[in-house]
Amino acid sequence: MNDVDIGFDLNVLRVFEALHEEGGATRAALRLGVTQSAVSAALARLRHVYGDPLFTRTGRGLAPTLRAQELKPVISEALNKCRESLALGTAPQARYQGRSVVIGMSDDFEIALGPALIQAVARHAPGLRLAFRQTHSQIVAEMLMGREIDLAITASGLATRWLSHEALGEGGYACLVDPQVPPPPGPGNRRSRPRKAIAPSLTLSDYVGRDHVLISSGGFIGVVDEVLAAAGHKRRVIASTTHFAALPYLLKGTAAVATLPAHAAHAIAPMSGLQVLPCPVEMPRFAIELGWRTDALRDSAVAHVRAVVAGLRPAPGRTTGR
Numbered sequence: 001m002n003d004v005d006i007g008f009d010l011n012v013l014r015v016f017e018a019l020h021e022e023g024g025a026t027r028a029a030l031r032l033g034v035t036q037s038a039v040s041a042a043l044a045r046l047r048h049v050y051g052d053p054l055f056t057r058t059g060r061g062l063a064p065t066l067r068a069q070e071l072k073p074v075i076s077e078a079l080n081k082c083r084e085s086l087a088l089g090t091a092p093q094a095r096y097q098g099r100s101v102v103i104g105m106s107d108d109f110e111i112a113l114g115p116a117l118i119q120a121v122a123r124h125a126p127g128l129r130l131a132f133r134q135t136h137s138q139i140v141a142e143m144l145m146g147r148e149i150d151l152a153i154t155a156s157g158l159a160t161r162w163l164s165h166e167a168l169g170e171g172g173y174a175c176l177v178d179p180q181v182p183p184p185p186g187p188g189n190r191r192s193r194p195r196k197a198i199a200p201s202l203t204l205s206d207y208v209g210r211d212h213v214l215i216s217s218g219g220f221i222g223v224v225d226e227v228l229a230a231a232g233h234k235r236r237v238i239a240s241t242t243h244f245a246a247l248p249y250l251l252k253g254t255a256a257v258a259t260l261p262a263h264a265a266h267a268i269a270p271m272s273g274l275q276v277l278p279c280p281v282e283m284p285r286f287a288i289e290l291g292w293r294t295d296a297l298r299d300s301a302v303a304h305v306r307a308v309v310a311g312l313r314p315a316p317g318r319t320t321g322r
Helices: 011-022 025-032 036-050 066-087 107-124 140-145 204-209 223-230 244-251 262-272 300-311
Strands: 055-058 061-064 100-105 129-134 151-154 163-171 173-177 211-215 236-241 257-261 275-278 286-293
Touching (some): 011 025, 100 300, 107 129, 107 244, 107 300, 140 286, 236 244, 244 262
Parallel strands (some): 100 151, 211 257
């Protein structure tokens, strides 16, 4: 390889990283503790070096060009190596100061595991920050290979030879309802039933007699509908959402029910006043996996967070979910 002149201030690469991740010169300047004019000067230097605009202005800030998207993983990896080399002589608690690791997961995992992850990383690697990014089984491999995320927690989608993965546990399903709203009239449900906390279980007739809110990346048919159809039953889905976090707002004050991974149900219920009930339909269980690129653990920060994630254990009775 021919020698390449790198005789310019390598801090301009930190500006590139901050601009890419923050999406604007003002936010990048705040992150780096410099003036906005210094960021603009560094960007002008970067544009000259790479022969590309790198970032274009949009209504929401600065958007990276295709060239900038290609450069981002290379530049971030180089900066991380520099940070690691400089940290070798520092105390362990300061080694990851300013570093960040990106974890991809759907928001059910973020709701259930996010707080424990933040606390565990704060204990074991002070100064290291976590960034949670939305993903799901259909796109997780692409996001890992594209270096959009460093690690992923998912129920599937990691079975490729370019990715490594390990089992974290097994998950099942539970139901969420508003305990203050009685079930709708139907077989065995009288119209005059008083408004009080509902029974600690749902019967199948009660379950299919209620309206349902579906959590899905698209469409109105989910795994519950497949299981019900196989048993000769059908439910009535009145709404679909992609966000588990929206369930309290969609269920409160209604008799509707949502069927979701048990770990998310147990995390949402205490914060929302909703009640967790066993699902009256026998649902299939699923494996929960942690995945990463085969070369990712060369970065000690990613390796450290992987070990922290692998060491997390769900509370008894709150088994994990999808």
